Amino acid sequence: MLEQLDTADSVRREVAPRTAQKHKSELGQFMTPSSVARFMAGMFPPSTLQTCRLLDAGAGVGALSCAFLDRWVAGGFGFKAVEATAYEVDEKLRGHLKQHLAAYSKVKAEVIAGDYIELATAEDLQAKGYTHAILNPPYKKINSNSAHRLALRSVGIETVNLYSAFVALAVAQAAPGGQIVAIIPRSFCNGPYYRPFRDFILERAAIRHMHLFESRNKAFKDDEVLQENVIIRLERGGQQGPVTITTSTDDSFTDLATNEHLFDRIVFPDDPGRFIHVPTTTEKSAIELSPAVRYSLADLGIKVSTGPVVDFRLKEQLRDMPEEGTVPLIYPGHLSITGTVWPVPGLKKPNAIMRNAETEKWLYANGFYCVVRRFSSKEEKRRVVASVVDPAAFGDHAVLGFENHLNLFHENKRGLPELLARGLAVFLNTTAVDENFRRFNGHTQVNATDLKLMKYPSREALIELGQWVKQHSEITQEMIDEQLGKLTA
Template sequence: MLQQLDTADSVRLKLARRTTQKHKAELGQFMTPSSVARFMASLFPPSNIKTCRLLDAGAGIGTLTCAFLDRWKANGFGFNDVDVTAFEIDKKLTNYLSQHLNSYDHVTTRIFSDDYIKLATDKGLQDQGYTHVILNPPYKKINSKSAHRLALSSVGIETVNLYSAFIALALGEMAPGGQMVAIIPRSFCNGPYYRPFRDFILERAAIHQMHLFESRSKAFSDDQVLQENIIICLERDGKQGPVTISTSTDDSFSDLTNCEIPFERIVFPDDPERFIHVQTTTEKSAIELSSAVRYSMADIGIKLSTGPVVDFRLKEYLRDRPEEGAVPLIYPAHLKAYKTTWPIPNFKKSNAIVANNDTEKWLYPNGFYCVVKRFSSKEEKRRMVANLINPTDFSEYTMLGFENHLNVFHDNKNGLPEALASGLMVYLNTTAVDEHFRRFSGHTQVNATDLKQMKYPSRENLFKLGEWALEQKNITQESIDAQFRDLI
């Protein structure tokens, strides 16, 4: 019976080639390759319950359910029969789904070609007795005023994406002890927008395993998905113990590795944001081990803000080049290799913004600032990329504009002492910080909340790092890391 998953996978490949990216994006639809489906099905613990009640809430053509049923048919579970409930909103796929699922004996199938969020919330998020859930939910942002957002709020779910909505609803419909295996973007692990979702799952389930793909582009390569994904295994009302972290380079799973991490290293007990750290080693990072790196931003007297200039909202005040009455507008593209290049000739964005009564609240006084790019460019290997803003580069101007794709360290919206700003730049550009950040961040971006949660060297030591940097004619990654090692 193992051919059934292979049959479904051949259909998936045909559909992937002839389905437009626009259609996939509209539904947030990315189908699961058979290798990933088999691996996901293998992660469920053995079970001898008589009747399995399986939910697949974003079933597509049935690849995940087929993988689960194939494992059962190969004596991977002790069920006598399986009751499958499958949801698929795309009517183009439901015929394939029906064909694939109805080919199994001793399987009762109910297929709903409808909106899972609507149906689940209409019932008031009640326990539907599902013993197993296998899920590749849709990935798409939810508008704050949409019907989906209102329906989810009505059952106590506050979230910003379809994938987290599906996970929360399915978890709410599972029976106590029910097992879920899902493949989802890693972005829920940190950041403020997913805090309510993290609270929801951590209060209702135990995390037993998380799987990381070291290559961001391989798990859904046929659908050109670059979002970093993880596979997560949850038990409804389960007892939380150590978490198995597994990794593989890609969806062949040929170099699969596993390690057990204590839960308090996954969700730190003193972290109010409840970030989920997907660590692949039991060893603490250099940042965590250092007694010299234990200070909050408040301890060292600095503040952080996202760049306040949102360009599309201030279009009428933007200028391609400096002119009278305008001041520099700094984008990430102006900052490279610890240096500022401004203005940029023939820049696709704007080099300046008019300074007047309407824009002054978005501007900062010229001074020394440390800025961190929210998004690293393709040629940059690092996620954490910090630069120094030096007022002498803008000596003709009293004010500066920071575009929204920058995070800005400041002193109550004023510049910092030069050595402190330089020291922050050095610290944030260390390999140790970049590696530490990757351990807990599922984003390809660096959010202000992430930076606020980090620990820093003391103000005194940041000054020392900055004073060292100011004496250097040429700063390299090797010299930064060596200086930081001396500090810790």
């Protein structure tokens, strides 16, 4: 028997290339390949419910609903009856969707033409009581004063993207014990903007399973999507227990690996930001195993902040090269592993910022700082790249500007003792730190919060590393890694 999903998939392959990119991006539309749809349908636990009430919001041509219903038809669930509700805003796809769902004679299907957020927030969220939801929601930012944002706020959902809004609404509409499986970008896992969404989900549901694609562009390769995606299964009102983590290189799932992790490895108990980690191995990292690495930044008396100078907001204050009344402005381009070079003619970035009443509050005292770049490209070998800012590079300037693409370690907006700054940079440049960071953070950004949550060697051990590095004119990665092994608690 030809599964209905195969029919839906051939329609997807026909429709997707014909759909204008502008139309796709207006709707945040990326259609699910059949292999991903089948995998998602397989993530639901077996069920003995008499009636299944299925939600597919942003259903496209119906691939996800078809994958779910094909599993039921093949005996994968024990439901006596299925009521399916599919929302689709795009009239070009709705005809296909209706046709695909109509092929299941035993299913009572309703296709709703319209905007899921608008329609769901206008009714009693509990009324539907969906037992299952399968989603590939649209991916598009929501403006802070848009109709979508206000509608969501009216039901207690505060979020910045359509995808997280769809998931939050599906959780809100689910019956107790309801299962929600969604493929979404990994960006919700960390950062302050998705904090209210994480709170909303973690308060109402248990995370049961997360799947990670190790190749960032393979889940939606036909659409050239560069977001890193995860598939997540949530259980409405579930008691949180261990979480299953699966990984595969791509959407063929041929090298599927499965591990189970305690929840406190997913959301660290002492993390106020409630970042969601997706560990890809059960082995503890060298950092976690090292008895010497166990201090917080607060223990060390060190703070870490994002560089406060946002260049496009202070355009009038920036100067290509230093002149009377300016102070140095430091970008990643001024820094290398070997030291600080300033100014850099032809950098394509300003080298200086005016010092005046408007800029004063953004400036730091000249001194030694350890800085870490906030952004790396996915292709770069290292995610964490630390450098030392050396005050000698800036002559007699009393203050410095740090641009927003840098994180800097400091002591109350003043520099660190030289050996501490140098030792901190050595530690952060170890392979172990980089591996530990990648394991828990899928994004290519290194945020100040990530650095705050890490553990570090003691102040004394860092100063020792600083003394060691000062005695060597050239150091290799092997030498750095070897020093970490020599640290004593």
